[in-house]
Amino acid sequence: MTDMDNLRGSLQGMGFMQLVLAFTAVIGYALAQGRLVSDAARRWAWLLALVSAVGFATMVDPWEHGALLVAFAVVGIGAFAAIVWVVSRVLGVDGGMAHTPALSVPAEFADSSFPAIDKPARAPHRGGVLHTT
Numbered sequence: 082m083t084d085m086d087n088l089r090g091s092l093q094g095m096g097f098m099q100l101v102l103a104f105t106a107v108i109g110y111a112l113a114q115g116r117l118v119s120d121a122a123r124r125w126a127w128l129l130a131l132v133s134a135v136g137f138a139t140m141v142d143p144w145e146h147g148a149l150l151v152a153f154a155v156v157g158i159g160a161f162a163a164i165v166w167v168v169s170r171v172l173g174v175d176g177g178m179a180h181t182p183a184l185s186v187p188a189e190f191a192d193s194s195f196p197a198i199d200k201p202a203r204a205p206h207r208g209g210v211l212h213t214t
Contacts, residue, residue, distance in 0.1 A: 087146065088146050088149060088150075091141055091142065091143075091146040091147075091150075092150075094142075095141070098140065099137060099140050099141060102133045102134075102136045102137035102140065103133075103137050103150070103151075103154075105129060105130075105133040106129075106130050106133035106134040106137055106151065106154070107130075107154050107158070108130075109126045109127070109129035109130030109131075109133055110126075110130040110134075110154070110155065110158060111158060112126035112130075113126035113127040113130055114158070114162075134151045137150075137151065138150075138151055
């Protein structure tokens, strides 16, 4: 039996609490890395991820398999972020929120009794391989 077969056996023998801890660790890590929440909430997410990952690793028999699974999850999230970054750079998508109005009214139909709607400012263009203006 190889090491990967032993790891597969550990995965198949997981209970509900181990799955909850693994899910909590991954979600906490994702929240701690991203900018979805405030800085204080990110610190709490780091703590939640760390406690959940340690709890998960200690509940898996043997604990080394749990530590490997936590490491694979961290590497997987990092690889996903790197792939998204590379694809966004190739496509020329910048981090700004370029916005086009959902409804634009031609000038001949515009009525002066309605207030004018200003167009939102666009993010600066960085240029890209496939992006043209």
